[in-house]
Amino acid sequence: MTDPKLDRLKTLVGEVDDLRKASTILFWDQRVMMPPGGAQARAEASATVGRLAHEKFVAPEIGELLDGLNEADYEYDSFEASLIRVTRRDYEKAMRVPPELTGEMRRSSALALSAWGPAKQNSDFQSLLPHLERNLDLRHRYVECFPKPDETYDVLLDDYEPLMKTAEVREIFDELKRELVPLIQEIGDAGEVDSSFLRGEFDREQQREFALKVVRRFGYTDDEWRLDQTAHPFMTSPGEGDIRLTTNFRPNDLSSIFASMHEFGHGVYEWGVDASLRRTPLGSGVSLAVHESQSRSWENLVGRSRAFWRFFYPQLQQTFPAQLGSVDDEAFYRAVNKVHPSLIRIDADEVTYNLHIILRFELEQELIDSRLEPRDLPQAWNERMDEYLGIDVPDDARGVLQDMHWAGGSLGYFPTYSLGNVISVQIWARLQEDLGDIDEQMERGEFGEIREWLRTHLYVLGRKFTPQETIERVTGSRIDPGPYVRYLREKLAPQPA
Amino acid sequence: MTDPKLDRLKTLVGEVDDLRKASTILFWDQRVMMPPGGAQARAEASATVGRLAHEKFVAPEIGELLDGLNEADYEYDSFEASLIRVTRRDYEKAMRVPPELTGEMRRSSALALSAWGPAKQNSDFQSLLPHLERNLDLRHRYVECFPKPDETYDVLLDDYEPLMKTAEVREIFDELKRELVPLIQEIGDAGEVDSSFLRGEFDREQQREFALKVVRRFGYTDDEWRLDQTAHPFMTSPGEGDIRLTTNFRPNDLSSIFASMHEFGHGVYEWGVDASLRRTPLGSGVSLAVHESQSRSWENLVGRSRAFWRFFYPQLQQTFPAQLGSVDDEAFYRAVNKVHPSLIRIDADEVTYNLHIILRFELEQELIDSRLEPRDLPQAWNERMDEYLGIDVPDDARGVLQDMHWAGGSLGYFPTYSLGNVISVQIWARLQEDLGDIDEQMERGEFGEIREWLRTHLYVLGRKFTPQETIERVTGSRIDPGPYVRYLREKLAPQPA
Numbered sequence: 001m002t003d004p005k006l007d008r009l010k011t012l013v014g015e016v017d018d019l020r021k022a023s024t025i026l027f028w029d030q031r032v033m034m035p036p037g038g039a040q041a042r043a044e045a046s047a048t049v050g051r052l053a054h055e056k057f058v059a060p061e062i063g064e065l066l067d068g069l070n071e072a073d074y075e076y077d078s079f080e081a082s083l084i085r086v087t088r089r090d091y092e093k094a095m096r097v098p099p100e101l102t103g104e105m106r107r108s109s110a111l112a113l114s115a116w117g118p119a120k121q122n123s124d125f126q127s128l129l130p131h132l133e134r135n136l137d138l139r140h141r142y143v144e145c146f147p148k149p150d151e152t153y154d155v156l157l158d159d160y161e162p163l164m165k166t167a168e169v170r171e172i173f174d175e176l177k178r179e180l181v182p183l184i185q186e187i188g189d190a191g192e193v194d195s196s197f198l199r200g201e202f203d204r205e206q207q208r209e210f211a212l213k214v215v216r217r218f219g220y221t222d223d224e225w226r227l228d229q230t231a232h233p234f235m236t237s238p239g240e241g242d243i244r245l246t247t248n249f250r251p252n253d254l255s256s257i258f259a260s261m262h263e264f265g266h267g268v269y270e271w272g273v274d275a276s277l278r279r280t281p282l283g284s285g286v287s288l289a290v291h292e293s294q295s296r297s298w299e300n301l302v303g304r305s306r307a308f309w310r311f312f313y314p315q316l317q318q319t320f321p322a323q324l325g326s327v328d329d330e331a332f333y334r335a336v337n338k339v340h341p342s343l344i345r346i347d348a349d350e351v352t353y354n355l356h357i358i359l360r361f362e363l364e365q366e367l368i369d370s371r372l373e374p375r376d377l378p379q380a381w382n383e384r385m386d387e388y389l390g391i392d393v394p395d396d397a398r399g400v401l402q403d404m405h406w407a408g409g410s411l412g413y414f415p416t417y418s419l420g421n422v423i424s425v426q427i428w429a430r431l432q433e434d435l436g437d438i439d440e441q442m443e444r445g446e447f448g449e450i451r452e453w454l455r456t457h458l459y460v461l462g463r464k465f466t467p468q469e470t471i472e473r474v475t476g477s478r479i480d481p482g483p484y485v486r487y488l489r490e491k492l493a494p495q496p497a
Numbered sequence: 498m499t500d501p502k503l504d505r506l507k508t509l510v511g512e513v514d515d516l517r518k519a520s521t522i523l524f525w526d527q528r529v530m531m532p533p534g535g536a537q538a539r540a541e542a543s544a545t546v547g548r549l550a551h552e553k554f555v556a557p558e559i560g561e562l563l564d565g566l567n568e569a570d571y572e573y574d575s576f577e578a579s580l581i582r583v584t585r586r587d588y589e590k591a592m593r594v595p596p597e598l599t600g601e602m603r604r605s606s607a608l609a610l611s612a613w614g615p616a617k618q619n620s621d622f623q624s625l626l627p628h629l630e631r632n633l634d635l636r637h638r639y640v641e642c643f644p645k646p647d648e649t650y651d652v653l654l655d656d657y658e659p660l661m662k663t664a665e666v667r668e669i670f671d672e673l674k675r676e677l678v679p680l681i682q683e684i685g686d687a688g689e690v691d692s693s694f695l696r697g698e699f700d701r702e703q704q705r706e707f708a709l710k711v712v713r714r715f716g717y718t719d720d721e722w723r724l725d726q727t728a729h730p731f732m733t734s735p736g737e738g739d740i741r742l743t744t745n746f747r748p749n750d751l752s753s754i755f756a757s758m759h760e761f762g763h764g765v766y767e768w769g770v771d772a773s774l775r776r777t778p779l780g781s782g783v784s785l786a787v788h789e790s791q792s793r794s795w796e797n798l799v800g801r802s803r804a805f806w807r808f809f810y811p812q813l814q815q816t817f818p819a820q821l822g823s824v825d826d827e828a829f830y831r832a833v834n835k836v837h838p839s840l841i842r843i844d845a846d847e848v849t850y851n852l853h854i855i856l857r858f859e860l861e862q863e864l865i866d867s868r869l870e871p872r873d874l875p876q877a878w879n880e881r882m883d884e885y886l887g888i889d890v891p892d893d894a895r896g897v898l899q900d901m902h903w904a905g906g907s908l909g910y911f912p913t914y915s916l917g918n919v920i921s922v923q924i925w926a927r928l929q930e931d932l933g934d935i936d937e938q939m940e941r942g943e944f945g946e947i948r949e950w951l952r953t954h955l956y957v958l959g960r961k962f963t964p965q966e967t968i969e970r971v972t973g974s975r976i977d978p979g980p981y982v983r984y985l986r987e988k989l990a991p992q993p994a
Contacts, residue, residue, distance in 0.1 A: 019542075034739060035740075045516075048519075224533075226532055240538045
């Protein structure tokens with residue numbers, strides 16, 4: 001009954017998937033476990049495994065199998081049709097980029113990333129500039145591998161948010177800007193919230209234990225998950241049933257708790273992909289924005305809610321009595337939801353975060369359209385920080401050098417963060433319609449029904465459909481910033497006295 | 498000047514080496530870090546990477562390059578001649594075994610290993626028997642892939658100790674048996690040494706700190722090494738400058754200290770291979786026996802010496818004052834060197850250990866020569882334990898089921914342990930001739946000169962020469978049990994009153 005061509009395709013993409021898993025473990029180990037002396041050998045091993053995964057995927061045999069298979073022979077929703085459709089799209093994209101260019105981009109970004117650390121350390125933009133120029137040149141060559149798009153930036157965006165158009169993002173972000181700039185103003189006018197008790201000495205081992213207590217309630221088990229310490233938090237899954245979170249347990253604040261919930265959100269999405277999609281190109285989250293919607297759901301919609309803290313705050317107080325013993329739960333809730341313009345994206349609150357993103361999105365378009373030269377980035381950055389957030393940037397370390405993305409060659413990645421925020425609330429609204437009063441569950445420390453709703457409605461789908469199709473299937477509508485803006489206003493706008 | 502064929506060969510074997518490093522990390526991670534839920538995906542990824550490494554190595558292009566290269570064009574000792582010679586031998590061996598058989602052996606041993614755990618747990622030999630029979634059948638098919646050897650067992654031995662013949666091992670082991678059985682008798686007659694204080698409660702974190710203190714003195718640095726906890730200690734090196742030791746910090750004894758020194762010995766051998774041999778088939782230790790000679794040197798010749806403990810024992814006493822405060826250094830030295838026949842190989846002392854090995858070596862030959870049926874293994878095991886060690890085996894868990902090797906399909910591996918003991922003392926004798934009074938250095942906690950001697954005389958050679966050539970270059974003579982027997986007698990025979 002099954003087409004032998006389809007079986008063969010599954011075998012071949014399964015091998016590619018195995019190699020990608022090997023790459024994932026090489027990456028995780030390098031960040032979390034490897035002694036520094038192993039760096040060179042690891043770079044060689046990673047390059048070879050990555051190259052082989054690519055070579056195996058663009059093999060002529062896969063092209064021939066795809067030529068002989070027709071997704072229209074199967075129901076659109078079926079595994080078979082999705083596998084052919086998604087593999088075909090991945091294959092056609094991969095075939096367009098010559099391996100030499102891929103290699104050059106990889107080398108250039110590796111060099112630039114090595115330069116980025118010291119450049120940020122010394123707030124020395126000039127030392128990074130040649131690398132940024134080189135990365136941008138290569139991105140221009142990359143764009144030329146594809147058919148002429150409506151806007152050049154479309155090609156970059158497509159790598160992170162497949163089929164999303166720049167014009168769509170611009171429309172969404174323009175609405176965010178229009179709504180959020182005045183909201184920030186209103187909140188600022190209402191006076192500053194005290195969050196001083198969130199800084200102090202917090203034992204790292206106790207932070208870790210508390211973070212584990214939280215994510216265990218969400219669904220983390222020792223059988224399928226790990227949580228480790230790294231400088232930069234991330235999630236990776238080197239195989240089904242093997243979800244790895246990392247976070248930075250900073251000694252002087254509680255950010256690790258929110259970072260852990262954030263990474264849990266990424267992890268639980270991968271964890272929940274349907275078993276039938278494993279070891280195929282369908283077996284992971286559908287796009288960065290939808291991924292981010294889940295990390296933001298668990299970090300913000302759950303983890304910064306009153307209901308969540310009603311359950312967990314007494315335990316947190318017990319863990320850190322010296323720092324929090326005299327702080328009541330409402331004061332703590334307000335502090336972890338404090339809206340205040342600041343310099344650093346990754347430390348920004350739920351509202352101003354989006355303006356950090358919009359600024360980057362705009363600068364990226366100007367760079368790829370050659371309306372802005374890389375050497376003029378610091379000035380453009382600083383002007384826009386003043387315009388959007390009323391903030392004076394004291395140095396490039398806390399300005400244009402703060403993120404590694406551009407050094408890494410990633411142009412088009414940033415917008416997915418804010419798109420994720422937007423999507424998270426759309427999905428949450430549907431979840432609340434189905435589940436009713438979820439606050440009551442969270443107040444009891446119960447998150448199983450929430451997780452199961454998300455799993456059965458979203459996570460199981462993996463990459464079977466496009467991101468936009470996926471969002472429509474889950475929420476019933478296209479991506480729409482309305483619910484997100486209303487959520488922010490309801491939660492965070494100053495209450496009339 | 499360089500032959501482009503040689504450059505191409507280096508490129509190709511470099512890629513194979515990268516894949517083997519990836520395999521190594523997949524293995525280490527599985528044993529040390531992976532949540533159990535990741536097992537299936539990991540098995541698939543490991544199989545694919547392992548298969549690709551094999552396919553890349555037996556690629557026709559490598560055969561053609563080897564056909565066009567002649568080691569005689571270069572000095573025997575040169576990198577070039579060694580690379581061609583060793584790659585040719587590896588290639589010719591690899592080409593003889595059909596991939597289907599390799600695959601079947603891998604699957605069979607994976608299944609047998611899964612069955613071994615419960616079988617040992619329940620002391621249920623019958624449940625493992627069909628797996629052992631299947632493994633043995635496959636080994637017979639494996640042997641048939643090679644030209645008819647003098648003895649069938651030669652083919653098995655060659656995988657672990659290249660070019661070593663069964664007859665040579667038998668001669669060495671016969672001498673060991675002749676010398677050691679009466680030595681054990683003499684020691685037994687002299688009365689039992691008190692070692693009761695070696696059992697008790699020993700905090701695992703303190704064991705770890707002490708073990709680290711020791712191996713740091715030997716040359717372990719955080720820049721290039723790790724030490725982790727596992728049920729079964731092992732060493733692996735997933736890349737140059739990346740040496741990973743594991744050990745089992747048991748809560749009730751101090752075996753972890755000796756196990757850590759043992760694994761350090763394996764690690765420092767890999768660590769010391771000359772940089773010029775990296776990323777080629779020459780870039781690792783030459784054989785299992787020579788490897789074991791180094792783990793045994795650091796565990797026994799260093800770690801069970803009076804001089805070593807003169808330096809470390811006061812620190813160990815401070816670490817565990819309740820257990821060791823009233824035990825003097827001579828009593829401790831005698832306890833950690835206590836010779837006493839016992840059931841379990843991995844816990845055996847320096848002398849009786851070899852009889853555990855000889856027993857296995859003899860049974861393995863009988864199995865592969867079909868003089869012994871797998872179903873008769875328990876009886877044969879128990880009879881020989883009585884004959885060689887005067888020990889009554891109470892159950893198969895503590896008898897024939899204690900080791901995983903046979904379940905894993907490894908026949909021919911065991912003899913390398915005792916060969917390693919023999920070689921270790923031969924090398925040590927040469928080292929002492931060169932360095933003079935090394936006890937004095939060890940008493941001061943200085944091990945750098947010892948390590949450097951071993952590095953420059955042995956470790957740097959990697960796999961450039963055969964094991965026998967390597968031993969001759971280091972010691973000036975062929976493998977010879979004489980020095981080892983004299984060492985054991987001098988160190989451990991009862992002193993005339």
